[in-house]
Amino acid sequence: MPTRIVCLGGGHCAATLAKHLNPAVHRGLIDVTFIDRDNFSVFHGFIHEMLCAKVQPSQIASPARRLFPPSKFHNAEIERIDLAAQTITTSRTLDGREYVLPYDHLILALGSIDDLSRYAGTAEHAQKLKTYSDCFKCRNHIIAMLELADIETDPAERRRLLTFVIVGGNFGGTEVATELHEYLYSLTQKEYPGIRPDELRVMLICAGGHILPELSQHHQPLVEWAERFLATSGVDIRYNTKVTAATPEEIVLSTGERIPSRTLISCSGTAQSPLLDGLDISRDERGRVKVDGNLRVLGHANVWAGGDCAAVPHPKGGTCPQLAIYAKTQGRQIAENLIATVDGGKPKRYRFTGLGDAVSLGRRRAVGHLKGIRLTGFVAWVAWRMTLLQFVPTWDRRIRLVIDWMLWPIFGRDVVNIRMDDSVGIRREHYEPGQEIVREGEIGRRLYIIWDGEVEVVRAEASGPEVLATLGRGQHFGETAVFQNVRRTASVRARTKVDVLSVGHKESLALSVMGSFGDTISKLPAKLPQL
Ligand SMILES: Cc1cc2nc3c(=O)[nH]c(=O)nc-3n(C[C@H](O)[C@H](O)[C@H](O)COP(=O)(O)OP(=O)(O)OC[C@H]3O[C@@H](n4cnc5c(N)ncnc54)[C@H](O)[C@@H]3O)c2cc1C
Numbered sequence: 001m002p003t004r005i006v007c008l009g010g011g012h013c014a015a016t017l018a019k020h021l022n023p024a025v026h027r028g029l030i031d032v033t034f035i036d037r038d039n040f041s042v043f044h045g046f047i048h049e050m051l052c053a054k055v056q057p058s059q060i061a062s063p064a065r066r067l068f069p070p071s072k073f074h075n076a077e078i079e080r081i082d083l084a085a086q087t088i089t090t091s092r093t094l095d096g097r098e099y100v101l102p103y104d105h106l107i108l109a110l111g112s113i114d115d116l117s118r119y120a121g122t123a124e125h126a127q128k129l130k131t132y133s134d135c136f137k138c139r140n141h142i143i144a145m146l147e148l149a150d151i152e153t154d155p156a157e158r159r160r161l162l163t164f165v166i167v168g169g170n171f172g173g174t175e176v177a178t179e180l181h182e183y184l185y186s187l188t189q190k191e192y193p194g195i196r197p198d199e200l201r202v203m204l205i206c207a208g209g210h211i212l213p214e215l216s217q218h219h220q221p222l223v224e225w226a227e228r229f230l231a232t233s234g235v236d237i238r239y240n241t242k243v244t245a246a247t248p249e250e251i252v253l254s255t256g257e258r259i260p261s262r263t264l265i266s267c268s269g270t271a272q273s274p275l276l277d278g279l280d281i282s283r284d285e286r287g288r289v290k291v292d293g294n295l296r297v298l299g300h301a302n303v304w305a306g307g308d309c310a311a312v313p314h315p316k317g318g319t320c321p322q323l324a325i326y327a328k329t330q331g332r333q334i335a336e337n338l339i340a341t342v343d344g345g346k347p348k349r350y351r352f353t354g355l356g357d358a359v360s361l362g363r364r365r366a367v368g369h370l371k372g373i374r375l376t377g378f379v380a381w382v383a384w385r386m387t388l389l390q391f392v393p394t395w396d397r398r399i400r401l402v403i404d405w406m407l408w409p410i411f412g413r414d415v416v417n418i419r420m421d422d423s424v425g426i427r428r429e430h431y432e433p434g435q436e437i438v439r440e441g442e443i444g445r446r447l448y449i450i451w452d453g454e455v456e457v458v459r460a461e462a463s464g465p466e467v468l469a470t471l472g473r474g475q476h477f478g479e480t481a482v483f484q485n486v487r488r489t490a491s492v493r494a495r496t497k498v499d500v501l502s503v504g505h506k507e508s509l510a511l512s513v514m515g516s517f518g519d520t521i522s523k524l525p526a527k528l529p530q531l
Pocket of ligand 1: 008009010011012013014035036037038040041042043044045046047076077078079109110111112129130171172273275306307308309322323324325327
């Protein structure tokens with residue numbers, strides 16, 4: 001009977017793992033199953049080009065059904081890992097029905113997730129770029145801001161809509177900020193003549209004194225070149241600054257400055273999958289699974305790990321960075337070691353020390369180094385693209401990407417906003433002291449339940465604003481406007497830092513049939529005006 005191998009995750013590490021395991025699957029030596037909630041593998045290297053419509057969204061997603069066969073692919077959410085029983089439990093998205101997959105060898109290739117604890121409001125208001133659906137939402141959000149600004153007459157609101165803040169001066173943040181700047185300005189030439197270029201603002205917030213910390217240790221001249229180039233780009237770079245809070249209409253910086261903006265793109269900070277919590281495995285200070293030099297999880301002879309979720313010892317010391325090239329080469333090494341182990345041979349040490357790094361700076365410029373040779377400008381940009389293209393796992397996606405690159409200079413970039421309506425649903429929102437949550441006179445589309453903090457209910461009187469009530473945790477506001485279709489009769493503003501559950505119109509109506517919810521919500525607290 002073939003040895004049963006299950007790989008958790010179908011990303012970069014898994015794709016090369018499959019490539020190198022598949023000959024043994026053909027021979028009947030092993031039976032391999034890859035599990036992922038998405039039936040595609042995302043290539044993050046071109047995310048900024050997808051966000052800014054240089055390439056069509058699906059070009060950066062390679063179909064799992066072409067990547068993994070003859071290995072099996074299991075498209076479901078991984079729910080539990082049972083190392084003692086050697087089983088994996090998954091659930092299907094349709095209704096949560098569970099499936100149990102037994103294994104002889106397990107590979108952890110779960111990647112990483114966004115760290116939503118960085119500052120107040122990250123989870124609620126930052127655009128995140130880890131999953132494909134987050135990236136797709138962000139792409140549409142950018143175009144939505146332009147459409148909203150185009151019809152807006154209030155200069156302050158136009159400024160808010162046209163200010164885009166990117167947090168993280170690393171490779172990802174720098175690429176997004178520079179590409180976005182170029183994209184937005186190009187759109188004002190033709191598609192959005194109603195928006196003046198001087199109304200646009202792209203900000204890059206860097207925690208350190210320089211951008212590109214990934215290059216600073218060994219390639220400081222490249223960092224300096226990039227900073228000189230960016231100084232001419234128009235991107236507003238803030239060094240030694242952090243974001244401390246985000247709200248639906250403001251971004252608060254560690255300098256105390258409050259930036260009116262409806263777009264914060266988070267490129268900083270990753271955390272590990274909650275699936276790893278509670279497992280009997282060693283983790284490093286960043287939560288990554290500790291493995292030995294052969295990529296075997298410490299203390300577990302039949303569990304292996306690679307890619308972003310693993311703390312893989314770097315042959316030159318320290319651990320490997322969370323980059324696609326490392327995930328891929330680790331996938332290959334795990335495959336070779338697994339086959340050696342199943343065949344009764346000895347696994348080998350992981351020896352890859354990197355090829356180089358490169359980062360695009362917009363306007364067809366990049367900086368990078370390849371096998372120790374430093375490159376800057378246009379040459380670096382061409383080399384960067386050609387190198388990254390090789391990492392795209394399927395040929396059809398590579399060809400489609402090249403076609404898109406040839407087409408956009410002729411036809412322009414895409415400006416279709418495929419609306420993913422998020423005005424419905426229940427979501428958490430964060431507000432800073434003094435911010436208005438609902439405004440008197442507005443049509444009420446949502447009701448709010450206070451999760452944490454306090455708000456004041458304020459009505460404009462001839463003598464000035466009058467505070468009518470103070471509400472705290474567990475209390476709610478905004479229900480009358482939602483249930484009775486009337487305009488807000490007072491404003492509500494945050495008295496302290498406030499987190500609220502914001503409940504959409506349809507959901508409020510649906511929940512109101514539940515006695516407990518409907519009764520509580522429809523009973524107005526004492527002295528609370530109809531909002
Ligand atoms: C914005 C951005 C830009 C980047 N740019 C670059 C770049 O230019 N160059 C570079 O080298 N690297 C870049 N990276 C990093 C690179 O993408 C990662 O290092 C690489 O993806 C890691 O590969 P992996 O196989 O470990 O994880 P991933 O490729 O992330 O794959 C993990 C898979 O596990 C699946 N998964 C996780 N949990 C579950 C679950 N519970 N149930 C089901 N499935 C699950 C996920 O759906 C995912 O498909 C970038 C990353 C980001 C976020």
